[in-house]
Structure formats: structure tokens, C-alpha cells
Amino acid sequence: MINPAVDPTQSASNQSSGTQPIAAADGTILAVRGLVKSYHKNRIEVPVLRGVDFDIEVGSMTSLVGRSGSGKSTLMHLMATLDQPDAGEVSFEGSRIDNASARQRDFYRNHQIGMIFQFYHLLPELTALENVMVPTMISRRLFSFLRVKKTARQRAEQLLEMVGLTHRTHHRPSEMSGGEMQRAAIARALMNNPTLLLADEPTGNLDSETGHGILELLRKLNDENNLTIVMITHDDAIARQADRMVRLENGLVVDQGEAFRVIR
Numbered sequence: 001m002i003n004p005a006v007d008p009t010q011s012a013s014n015q016s017s018g019t020q021p022i023a024a025a026d027g028t029i030l031a032v033r034g035l036v037k038s039y040h041k042n043r044i045e046v047p048v049l050r051g052v053d054f055d056i057e058v059g060s061m062t063s064l065v066g067r068s069g070s071g072k073s074t075l076m077h078l079m080a081t082l083d084q085p086d087a088g089e090v091s092f093e094g095s096r097i098d099n100a101s102a103r104q105r106d107f108y109r110n111h112q113i114g115m116i117f118q119f120y121h122l123l124p125e126l127t128a129l130e131n132v133m134v135p136t137m138i139s140r141r142l143f144s145f146l147r148v149k150k151t152a153r154q155r156a157e158q159l160l161e162m163v164g165l166t167h168r169t170h171h172r173p174s175e176m177s178g179g180e181m182q183r184a185a186i187a188r189a190l191m192n193n194p195t196l197l198l199a200d201e202p203t204g205n206l207d208s209e210t211g212h213g214i215l216e217l218l219r220k221l222n223d224e225n226n227l228t229i230v231m232i233t234h235d236d237a238i239a240r241q242a243d244r245m246v247r248l249e250n251g252l253v254v255d256q257g258e259a260f261r262v263i264r
């Protein structure tokens with residue numbers, strides 16, 4: 001089986017930040033401090049996050065829960081540097097990323113984290129294999145990509161095998177089921193060898209059996225490959241299979257929960 005922690009398309013210097021999670025001295029991979037975020041609608045300020053604090057431990061699996069509109073996706077976007085907070089800090093492996101340069105934030109998003117979404121966000125005109133190769137394509141210039149294309153293709157094939165999708169390698173998303181599309185999206189998220197996976201409702205569009213299959217895959221990646229995972233979910237049964245639950249309410253973390261593992 002492929003080790004997703006080793007990306008043959010990465011140079012040795014790149015691998016130093018991708019293969020071994022470099023936790024802060026206390027074992028924290030991601031630290032969120034005092035995050036504040038509001039949106040403005042018709043000149044009215046809508047506060048969403050009012051000072052959110054929590055740490056994500058390296059190698060952990062955390063579920064992020066809260067009622068609809070509580071700010072879970074907003075928080076995840078800030079953790080992914082897709083948006084900037086009004087106040088507060090986000091640090092990855094001990095360094096601030098919320099105020100990093102655009103280039104550093106691109107590197108963080110392309111190489112250090114992977115993301116998966118409720119609706120998969122696969123490119124409809126590409127096959128599963130091509131979709132999985134997209135992160136390598138977009139993180140390199142054309143000639144650089146052509147140099148590593150063969151290795152990248154092999155890695156994409158191995159990742160598809162790891163997520164149980166070899167039989168759909170050359171299928172387009174329209175020819176795949178929801179569960180298969182999410183497996184392809186997971187393989188794509190692992191392509192550039194991230195140490196942290198951010199998952200926004202990864203089972204939200206799937207029936208319960210298919211959703212549990214996806215959850216099992218995420219658990220396996222966490223258990224066997226030490227991939228740190230933060231997962232938004234509405235489903236209590238899914239949430240309780242993480243190591244820990246972080247609950248958002250009225251823009252604050254109200255319950256970080258004790259570490260627990262119901263199903264191992």
C-alpha cells in the first residue's frame with residue numbers, strides 16, 4: 001500500500017515540510033487564538049466568530065460541530081487561509097499563517113493541508129485519475145509538471161488504489177456514485193502529501209452506509225498514517241468517532257469535550 005506521507009514528486013527540500021509533521025513543542029499542529037470574524041450585510045454587521053480558541057494536536061482526529069449558521073465553515077475557511085480574520089491568529093506548526101504572504105499561504109494550501117467538501121468539487125470534464133493529479137498540476141509550472149508527470153500519475157494511481165477506486169480510474173464524476181466521488185476527492189486531497197486534512201461535511205451528501213465507509217477511510221488515514229484531521233459534521237454518530245469534539249455556539253467554542261474514542 002502507498003504511504004501517503006511520501007510524495008515522490010516532491011524535491012527533498014520540499015519534503016522537509018511535508019513528510020514529518022513539525023509540531024510546536026507542545027505537540028500542537030494548528031493553534032487558533034482569539035479568532036473574530038463578522039460579515040456585513042446591507043451595512044449591518046453580522047458577527048459570526050467572537051473569539052475562538054482551540055488547539056489541534058498532531059495526529060489527532062477532531063470533529064467540529066454546532067448548529068447550522070454557527071460559523072463552522074467560516075472557521076474552517078480561516079484555518080485554510082481562504083479568508084482572513086478580523087482579529088486573532090492561526091498558527092500552523094508553530095508559525096502564524098493568517099498574516100503570511102500570499103506565496104506562503106499558497107504553499108500552505110497546496111502542500112501542507114488537504115481539503116475535502118460535502119459536494120466533492122471534482123472537475124466534471126476530468127477523469128478520477130486526472131482529478132487526483134490536479135494539485136500537482138496547479139502547484140507547478142508547465143515544464144516542471146511535465147518533468148514529474150509520470151511519477152505523479154503513478155502516485156495518483158496508487159492513491160486511487162488506496163481509497164478503493166482502481167475500477168473508476170478512467171471514469172468522469174458523472175459516471176461515479178457520491179461515495180466514489182468523495183473517495184476520489186480524498187485521493188486528490190492527499191496528492192501533495194499534506195499533514196493536515198480539513199473536511200467540511202465529508203459525509204453530508206451521502207447515505208448513512210456510504211458515509212460510514214468514508215469515515216472508516218478517514219479513520220484509517222488517521223490511525224495508520226498519522227494524518228491529522230479536522231472534520232465538520234452535523235451527524236452526532238459521525239462526530240463521536242473522532243478523538244475529540246469541538247462545539248461552536250454563539251461564535252465561541254463552548255465545549256472542547258474530553259478526548260474519547262468510541263469506535264477504534
Ligand SMILES: Nc1ncnc2c1ncn2[C@@H]1O[C@H](COP(=O)(O)OP(=O)(O)OP(=O)(O)O)[C@@H](O)[C@H]1O
Binds near residue numbers: 046048072
Ligand atoms: N460570505 C458571506 N457573506 C455574508 N454572510 C455570510 C457569508 N458566509 C457566511 N455567512 C453567514 O455567516 C454565518 C455562519 O455561516 P457558516 O457557513 O460559517 O455556518 P455553518 O455553521 O458552517 O453553517 P451550516 O452548518 O449550515 O453549513 C451564517 O449566518 C451565514 O449566513
